[in-house]
Amino acid sequence: MGGIFSFPSVDIDSPSGDSLFCQSSSSKPSSTHVHGKGNGEQGSQSQHLCDVWRDLQGAHNWNGLLHPMDPILKSEVIRYGNLAKVCYDAFDGETTSKYYNTCKYSKRELLEKMGMSECGYRVTKYIYANTGVSGSLFGENSKGRAVWFGFIAVCDNAKEIKRLGRRDIVVAWRGTQTTQEWIQDLRDVLVPAKLSYQCQRTTKDHQALIPPVNDGVRIEKGFLNFYTSTIHEEEDCGGKRVTMSARVHVIAEIKRLLQVYKNEMDNLSISFTGHSLGAALAKLSAYDTKRILRANHFIDILVTVFSFASPRVGNLAFAKKVEETGLKVLRFVNKWDVVPEVPEFS
Template identity: 70%
Template sequence: MSSTFSMTLLQADSSTDCNITSQTNSPLTKDGEQESQSQNLCDMWRDIQGAHNWNGLLDPMDPILKAEVLRYGNLAKVCYDAFDGESSSIHYGQCKYTKTSLFDKMGMSECGYRATKYIYANTNVLASLFGENAKDKAVWLGFIAVCESEKEIRRLGRRDIVVAWRGTQTTQEWIQDLRDFLIPARLSYKCERTSKEHEAATAIANDGVRIESGFLSCYTSTFSHEDSKGKSFNKSARGLLISEIRRLLNVYKNEIVNLSITFTGHSLGAALATLSAYDVKKLLNANCYNIIPVIVFSFASPRVGNVSFAKNVEDIGLKVLRLVNKGDVVPKVPGVFVNEKMGYLSRWLSWLPWAYFHVGVELCLGKNSSFLLHPNCVAYLHNLDVYLRLLDGYNEDNN
């Protein structure tokens, strides 16, 4: 991965680095507009969630879609704002707030969601060199929340489960970002209904899918975890996510027809959102839950995997809307030399350990630099608040 990308991830993922204050907590400002759009969202939520790959909704951008993407962007922003990144703090690397108080503390008490699970990950590789957490200790990397407000469920047209991931904040995560070579994604899926491994999807590695090493390590590396009874055992971010998704599916098994799972994240968080959404969608399909739509709204996502990964994302029905700031370097890596823009040549070279392909549908922001206060600042162009501000003014920007 390029040094520019590395420094961008280290310096720009934090929403405080460029002293930017988000102005997008209430994306629709005209009187009555939000209420009117809320009445329509319940009728077209499948289109908003990408059932038809957002055809006809992006240029110009549908105001209901814009409001929804902004809403998920603000949920991704919670992962930054609630993270304790002060290295001198005894709670360094953890969330500042409990699950029950998270949205209240973030000023989002009316969002209608309740955090049900925190996601922790072992992101450390050389911790002792930097005085950070020991290798088997975990940092807070995001949360799982479920919509429980009846009013919000009516507005959305379904019950929504959201998974939000944080971007790079620690030195160890920066090192993980540097590990930009592709490796087989060895993930298996147990078919609950037959109590055996699903034959068609026991190992992703069998169909040639490869994932960036650092992203996969963050997602699957184990750490020592202690449950509420004080019992210690090994867990991973993947293990925490999958077990909670299984639990929630069981709780809401009578609402499967009107249930969605939405992933969101920025930068490293966007990469993890894409990877974990792919993982969950494969799991659902293996257990005959393919009726449940799984969607990713990603901000500033780097490339995650190879051409087989991109093809698999499409084949399994995972919907991904990638928001990209035109001047941001992060979405251009890894895969600077071999990527999806090279056409046939890229497929011929797809065996290389640095041959990456983007996934899903891209929405390019920032085409008009008049919306940017610092159009030449690499860190500024990558900042999540800038993305949300550009999205808020997207149609005006295009014109």
């Protein structure tokens, strides 16, 4: 886990580009919030996670929690970081493997195999993306096919829900692993987002997304391709071959889970996490999710990104839109890591 969890600095994303830095690993916990061990362990604390979860998810922009880092917040960040790490450890990156580009484990056994059987979450959906590069030149062949990029899980353990103070839906993305993905990472030109948000009913049983107006939001081309490019996969629908995208996987599953837990909206959170490329995809998909929620009048659901070593995702208009939506982003970077400083958008 090394570099992901050393916490040398943290910043809250803002349109101005200002950063709030926190040397937390050697600092004492703030007495105004909690009294604990200060090392990410729960220990004996004057406040419990269930009482302050909204603050920890950024409802008040982590005011007073970063200088030094609140120990409960630190333990939560580590928890989400571990979920992001699962996406690396469970990915089958062996080019000679029959299951190359997929997850090594089924949804039912993933967290158990990764040593997280007691985390209280149940994996409900795998996320697949199209890496979009013809593979013969690079010894790989996955253009147009489903490549495993992460998972969606929901906290469904009563004891853990009580500890957290709410039901949490988590979306975890992995970072770059294959040659094709490195090539997409280098496509650092900005392109219009072309994401649609509002739903309109087109038939009795079908809703379509209304195309957005041109709001000036531009996204790094490679990241947007990962998120929106269609893939072909076999679904359990009579053997029919269907066309989907990572975006469809994420939005459809969140919509389904919100319907399942529609009576818990006051105590429900949606958390996105990822490392490097995964952090960029976490922010992009969280922004997309928050916009869709707002367009469909789910304004009060707290959507938060815990990102690790994220590169820049979009232009200034994108940063401003992120802030306008109410999306909360806590971004952790290592001081000497160049990835968070690229691409160099003007």
